[in-house]
Amino acid sequence: MREAQTRAILRDRSSFDRAIATARREMDYALSFESLDEAPVWLRSVNHSEVAHHEARGLSDFEEFDRAIALLDKAISEQVHERNATMSRASSAFYRLRSGDLGGAVEEARPVLRALHSLSSARTLRELRPIREAAEQRPAAAGWCDEFDTLERKAVIL
Structure with missing residues (x-):
């Protein structure tokens, strides 16, 4: 998967x-x-959804955002680990932003923020940071921005 990313x-x-x-x-x-049981511990969490996440990331590098988002949507529906599903959803939101769909990005990111109240993930917050910056001037996203800021401050304190 690292080779694919490269x-x-x-x-x-x-x-x-x-x-x-x-x-x-x-x-x-x-x-x-x-x-x-015979696989190394670090490899036991790797599954098809994780491969799909890496593929989507690569597709976004080729600016194939619709395909990347579709792959992540499928991966999210099949993901058994909440943390991984949350990160995939954050990536999907970021790809929506990169494709020019700020409204879709904010909507996709809403459940990510809800999940981050119980999950701690600085990496996921970093994935959402460009959406926060783009949504700054959008009055309809003010509540989302406030919630992001609260979570970001909480992450810095921890």
Whole structure:
């Protein structure tokens, strides 16, 4: 998956596609033929949703925001870990912003802020920071901005 991310940053589409296909194939193989108990602890949380998240991130580097958002929507619906689903939703909101849909970004980010009241994730807040900055001048997003600011202050204190 790291290779795929690197290839996306370098704008090498064919190598990115190949790396993602390899990650999916290896994931399928591991799930079919290897015991989860025998996998290293750090690898036990890797699943198809995480591969999809990395693929979406790469697609966003190619400015294929609609495809990235669709992948994340599917990953969110299949995700079993709340923290991962929250991060995927934050990324989806960020890609909506990058595609020019500020309203959609704020709406997608609302449940992320709700989740961050019980989850602590500076990384997720960093993903939402560009939305906060873009929403600054939008009166309809004032409440969202206030809630973001409260969570950000709380994160700094912790």
